[in-house]
Amino acid sequence: MEAQLDARLASTFVDVVQRQAGVHGDREAFSYIRDMSDGQITDSLSYRELDAQARVVAGWLTKQGGSSGDRVLLCFPPGLDFIVGFFGCLYAGMVAVPAPMPEGFSSAEDRVGKIVRDAGINLALSDANGAPKLERWIADRLGTTLPCGPVRAMDSALAASLTVPEISPDTLALLQYTSGSTSDPKGVMITHRNLLANMRLISGCADGGPDSRAFCWLPVIHDMGLIGQVLWMLFLGGCTTLTSPTEFLRRPYRWLQLLDELNADFSVAPNFAYDLCVRTVSEDKVPGLDLSRWRVTFNGAEPVQARSLAKFQEKFGPAGFRAEAFLPCYGLAEATLLVTGTAADSAPVITTVDAEALARGEFVPVAAGDGPRELVGSGTVDRSRVRIVDAGTGAALPDARVGEVWVRGESVAQGYWGRPDLNAEVFDQRLDGETGFFRTGDLGVIHDGELYITGRLKEVLIIRGRNLYPHDLEQTVRSVDPRLATGAGAVLALDAPEGSVVVVQEIKPRGLTEDDYRALAQDIQRTLVREFSIPLPSVVFVGPGRVRKTTSGKIQRSLMKQLFVTSELNSLHEELTDALRAHLKND
Template identity: 45%
Template sequence: MEPPRTFTELALRRTFELGGREAYLFVTADRDGRLVHDSVSYAELGLTARRLASRLQQRGASGGRVLILQGNGRLFITSFLACLFAGAVPVPAPPPIGSRHSVERVANIVRDAAVCCVLTDAASASAVSHLLANIGHIEVDCLATDRMRLDSDADWVPPAAGPDDIAFLQYTSGSVSEPKGVMVSHRGLLANELTIHRATDSTPDSRVGGWLPFHHDMGLVGHLLQPLWLGGTGVLMPPMTFVKRPLRWLQMIDRYGITIGGGPNLAYDLCVRRVKDEEIGALDLSRWRVAVNGAEPVRAETMEAFSRRFAPAGFRAESFYPCYGLAEATLLVSGGTPDRRAEQRVVDAAALEQHRIRPAAAGHRPRTLTSSGRPLGCTVRIVDPDTRGPLSDGEVGEVWVRGESVSGGYWNRPLENAHAFRAETTDGDGGYLRTGDLGSMSDGELFITGRLKDIMFVAGRNLYPQDIERSLQRVSALLGTSAAFAVEGDRDHVVVVQEVRASREHPAEFASLSAGVQQCIAREFEVAVENVLLVRPGTVRRTTSGKLRRVTMRELFLRGELQPLHEVMSPELRELVGGVRRAVQS
């Protein structure tokens, strides 16, 4: 049989051929906190998706973009496949629940993608219809898929998609006001699923799963679509079920025999901090063969702490699988070898600030870098972001990627695509994606050091914000998440927004904590930080995959939208920020 040319062909083939086999288990917690699940077979999934596809075709959605706002896993995968089966382009996005931020994001995606239809559930349909009316898009159909009568697929017409057609639009977690939809082709999606399979040694008998949201590349491509590509079974949990109690993720891995799955570094940190000793004794994590650690910088300290804490539950340190990827490359770019510990380098932090990697000398501040493995199915080069000159092993520059999985660009952004997706080095090597990430190659291994736009240039040095944020965790048990960023003026002013867990608002205690933050940074980085804001827990923004939104925090600070419990600010920055805020308000 010919291999499928599109992901649509593959999905149709799976749903027809695998019949009663379980396609997905959707796990939640009941009122008593016990895990329960709902399952769907390949045959049932295919039939429901084809029936919904028929309705979409009747409404003229073929060839258009369809926004998917589904919090329920079963409704999401049915809606996603229905779009493919109808010849439409699915556009996953987070349901606009609660915050102004999420509503604004969805509104801008509707405008940017020029969607013709929205698929949601009955509980959200009224709010979504109201949103569409408010932004002047009353012509967009809003369909509650859980209350539609889907009784026949007799009128369904198989779509005629090609390998280079868009499979879906993946909106990145960047700017809310200017969302960017990555155009993932069928060819790129199939290539990346094959890469994931080869990298993790997955089989149809593998249990793949996790809790990441489906509008995120790892949640969609890694957890939701990889089981379908394999013809296996996916085990999926809503993000909030994990966030409310991280133990439930580990219980799901144990109870349902998940062998491949993971999340961002933050997820492992939360498990170390919030799972109790007596709860570990009831877990069996011995079948968890590939514990993916990606979506944000990988911390050696986190992997060591998790491995020690959960060793009594059968977790093996060799199961950790640090990797690197991004939506612009569909998902996976580099990864290690299952059952082998990732390479680590203890490097000189001062040299790293000068974009060089060399071993830490005695008496010098060290930083441990964890390898994100070797490039998989693609070419990776490290390039000077300013000169576009290729760099050698041990030099830090921008990570450039070229390969079949790399997207053709962002939806409707030709000028930006020419710069970001068709970059060429000074030696004439072209067709590269500029990732915006900083890293270095060493003996064929990729080490990610930070994000280009996050680097702070202070006193002739390149400071990595994550180094500062990590060091502050040792100042006091009262300090939680922090975000460090720079504000440009006559010089770069470093600002630290630091969450504090305080049972009462005590000015003297806050002043002491602020001083502790300043002293820590001065001692470890030899930099005077005059600007510290202590804020309530939950103030520091993250993406749905756990990445710190430093650019967003900088914008909130400049607009005066943060509400600090206590702040220390230099007169120069106070005057600069005051001018920015007056300009915004005028």
């Protein structure tokens, strides 16, 4: 564990890379699989190579006139070049700003444009093929000339002229732009101190070390992909093999196979990944898997679904998968990443609660099978860092009462870039005479020292004085008919007419008639009214991929509400209540 202890003594992440390069040298730090079907490693980086190549990128950035604190846009296709570019920024004392490649989708182009303007980008990095394209796109789309460096195609002599600037724990390392529930991303300011503090929190849950190996596919521009799979494994001195999210979506079975073939004991994936494996991996293929060495799989969905965990365990338990491998956790970009997590090698804590009591904001456990709600614990609470608060009064709530989750500690970021008014509202809040709390906007409850996340404050449906959580209704909709099981959905509460609920549900339209849509909509309406005692909801069917999600797979309900109100959903069929139809007609 010597290398891990060295990393824990580091004061910046530049120190971490340099120490690991000194200890591990030519040992592999990262590798990449372009095509999971053959599983061949197509690229790799040793610790020494990462250190050397990061110095080259830092030399290029400073030669372009960049200085400490400048913001550098990172737009890369899947691969290892992003990692080199990220650490090149840190070595130069500059601020890394990850973003998607601005190609393929108008939403990606819009997002990159907003990030460039919001962050005041000074320089940009991509790979050898992407750099000239990115430079032209920025010039044509944004009317700005920005030098775009081709990572790993730069003159290695640039490293010799580099003088690493003075970097302190409080130096800004990263602007992590939130996916957001709307199309307006916010840059979370994360320092080296924040990063290292979060590394220690993650390590407190999953006790990995230099012998740890991970196989992951989450996008590295997302906080869980960057911090949870890339930075943490580097902090440990372990080895991470990466592939692209597209490869996983094409071949979920190969993800499971390669975990065994690569001798990986760690991975990271949200709920939908486990559901996809359960749905697409045929029973005859399960005996061909060996998942016995898979020790930890982080699941940070909000909230983690008990049904997803149970179905995955039921199907892949015969292949050696242990329930203790699941590590449910809670986190968000504003806390760098992890806030709480269960302990490795312990089974998830799942509690069945009274649904009506939960709707009143009370956590009342009932016997398993007696209640329709199963909640998964997200880890033991450190009460010096995590509190549950009445969002209206700002008063701390006792255990077993649902309220807003407030968080503080060294992992909490410095605020949103260029948003002083918003920062004053949500950062450095005071509670019971103590300062430094961040208002997460998430609803949760503490029971027996365990944190349970119940939903988002802004997305909760308040129906007849009861708080209902949209993800519960969405899960119920998918269970109504097999044709709905694979599509995403968003349940929305409208401001007018009062009490209006709209279900937007994806479905494959092939072979469906108007009568089919109408019958399905009526089944959804009857089920939701019966199960949740809500007024008759409206139902809107859309095609696959039309329900907007963040890069981590979370439903963007606020954006979906906006698209519905502005008639931009491109619906296949609508069954609206008379009151809602009249309101939309007169609006």
